Amino acid sequence: MRRLLGFITKEFIHIFRDLRTLIVLFGIPVTQILLFGYVITMEINDSSIAILDLSKDEVSLNLSDRLCSSGFFRQKENLNGYDDIERVLRSGKVKAVVVFGEGFGCDLITRGKASMSIIADGTEPNYATLVCNYITAIVNDFSREQNEVETGTVFLLQPEVRMFFNPELKDQFMFVPGVMAYVLIIICALMTSITITREKEFGTMEALLVSPLRAGHIIVGKVVPYMVLSFVTLVVILWVSWLVFELPIRGSLGLLIGISMLYILLGLSLGIFISTISKNMQQAIFISLMSLLLPTIILSGFIFPVENMPKAYDVASYLVPSKYYLIAIKNIMIKGLGIGYVWKETLAMCFMSAIFILLSIKNFKERLQ
Amino acid sequence: MREVVIRVENLVKRFGNFVANDHLNFEVYEGEIFGFLGANGAGKTTALRILSGLSSPTSGNVMVAGFDAKRQGEKIKRNIGYMCQRFSLYNDLTVRENITLYGGIYGMSSGLIKQRIDELLRQLEFEEYADRLIGGLPLGLKQKLAFSVAIFHEPKIVFLDEPTGGVDPIARRQFWEEIYAAAARGITVFVTTHYMDEAEYCDRVCIMDQGRIVAIGTPTALKQKYGASSIEDLFVGIARPNAQKE
């Protein structure tokens, strides 16, 4: 035990001596949460559109006005003919063009039916879908109101919506936990995989291996300091996201911290595992980044709902550690649920950490023989 | 009198409050083997790095190969070779590739590089290693090779920073034969070392202690002056009297 303490102290000294690494350890997560909490958003606001109004009557002007005053859209250009559509869409100036055909208002008044069209830029499919749907919804609202006001029609089905867990529809409820999961695991895995391969590359690991420390001790010694530091980072991140983004912690704070520490441990043990399979730092960095950077963004549910993906990906996503953490912290923080709803995720993370640690010890021992 | 190729006047180098080189004055003549002696931390490497244009002096005049080390570092680099205490050839390149690289950097034509490599390998009896990775060679061979690379472009002066660290006496002896051969071709050799026996091989030595020069001259003259039987005795006697007392 005394030996172990000495070893842990050495690790702490290494970390604190390297000021830049320390800044990174605390600075990166906090900056990134702050930055991405604001910028990662799927909503549409002030999206640039162009309007081609061939009718220019009261109704079409009224509708155009409604579109642009909705806050979702901003009219960037007024087009004069169909030829302009290609120009504005191709240059990327606007994301969609709304077209009112000739006699739009006239048709609506005399025949009760008029048609308009939206031409959207499909290079960003999600954006195009949102734009089309929002415009349609605004137009539908418009015609419903027209009917109610002018003809006194009462529509019988009156749906009322309640947005559960996130009544203000803040994108941050989705993305701040995502950024947390993302940044934590990458930093933890990179940090450990690099420090250990560094010792290997510079030969200091040999010294540790011939010392009476056991493989398990070496691993614990590497993990403990980073656990402590990551704990501080975690508390700061949670505090910042509560303070700045009003991300609630509706469930138990203790449970949240417990699960987060488990996740950090998982990240660290992944890092150790990577270090045991790489020959030098460059390899360790390559493996860590390539196994985390894209898979975590895409398969963890950070940005993209995994349920909508092809079946094989849904299955593959169970291999991504962040998936479990994300489900768990959203349940605890936003839904306010207890251990009853997160025990599966907890178990999965325990299991994964155990596997990584066991494999690492096995690899270490093989090196010794 | 032979031509002076290195002239150092009142060289001072400070790192914050620490004075690494404290008013050094000396000259090195063309074609001689000049040894810089001192314990670790005496300021040898600092001075050598200034002379080779890797670092600039805090104050003082330093002329190397006719250029001012303060302002014309890059011109100095054209005229010198350098081999550092940490082994600095690329481990993942072959012997031939390493030499070609440095020949290329110094602007030698590829024909000349090829021809000189063949000559060099024959002379060192290295032919069998030509296409082997440096990383796999024994340290003694690596050092001989690093020295050959440092003088491959026929510089006026070559700087060697503890070139024989960590090898056995036989390899060291062989290494010094290479140094003699280079000096015989007219290359000035500036070498730092803490091996006292190596100091005996130098034409002149300069003994440093705590950033200052404490003695300078030919090994024989110095031994006579201080009545020591070897440079080692001399060194222990004059360079570290304080260390002795402690």
Added chain:
Amino acid sequence: MRTVLYLIRKEFKQIFRDVFLGKAIIAIPIVQLLIFVPAVTLEIKRVNLCIIDRDMTSYSRGLLEGIQASGVFRIKQLTLAEDEAYSLLNSNKSDMVIHIPLGFGKDIGRGNPVKIMVSVNAINAMSAQLSWVYLNGIISGMNMDIALENIGSLLPTNLKQVDVTHRIWYNEMLNYKHFMLPGILTILITVIGMILGGINLVKEKEIGTIEQINVTPIKKHQFIIAKMLPFLAISLMDLAFGLVLGRIFFKMPFVGSIGLLFLSATLFLIAILGLTLLISIYSHSQQQFLFVAFFFLIIFILMGGIFTPTDSMPLWAKRINLFNPMVYQMRITRMVMLKGSGLIDIGKDLLALLTIGITLSVLAVRGYRKAV
């Protein structure tokens, strides 16, 4: 220039001599591209419903059939217990709960308005809103039908209806693969360039070989060029690989000029490598380099418009993005590949990339110290 060639040759030899790296720089991008491009979709394919039908009349059943007919909504649970419905919402087993009150059918029959309670799991604000918009659209249509039925015989023309037709250009089928491929490919070439280029320089510092280079008369700009070109070439090669694979596996269209895309990719990579070298020049260890590089890398990726739109970002973020080479490269790539945009359309973006690239490279050259 000959000096630079010698150095470049050395870099290539070192990279391909490393068994792991030599394979990784080709295999990893290919594998990741093939795996991740088809994965990404934001399309809402199904919304799982839980229905609390207290009414159980033909009217309520009609409503539910109408909702299901759209294909987006799928009824997964029917229950009468509200508790159960909300616990399904908690456990993510259903995304939306629709509550049809008792007497729904009777009221509709009599022509009285009825409230339908819809509860949506809104943690993912965008999908919540989108599914609500879908549902609302369906219900509006039904309202119109009911209204037409009730009064249709009397005054059918009184009701006004605006039809909205959607047309999508450039990616008519809203194929997410064609959206993601340029994005993922750009990420991959960035990561490869950054890691290889940056680590390479710092490693030379750590091992000490850089000192041997520093005592040679090599010019600073020659050194930086030699450290930049090999990685530029490797990244461009990966780009070419990726485009071919996209063509074969995902039928990725390429409307515009390939030359233009490679021109922009070259400028982009100069910017990225300029930054990489700048960071590595000031780093003392691979660790330090990596964390600073990682910081920028993540910002580039998450703010670059690869996954989420840059248009909706706050103004200050858009200003930061003026300095983000990824934004320009993403826009250019998608425009050239999908829309066939030409030099006129992307000229400004190219100029921006060029400016960033030159600035960073000059800073790298000036920052590189041959003497300490």
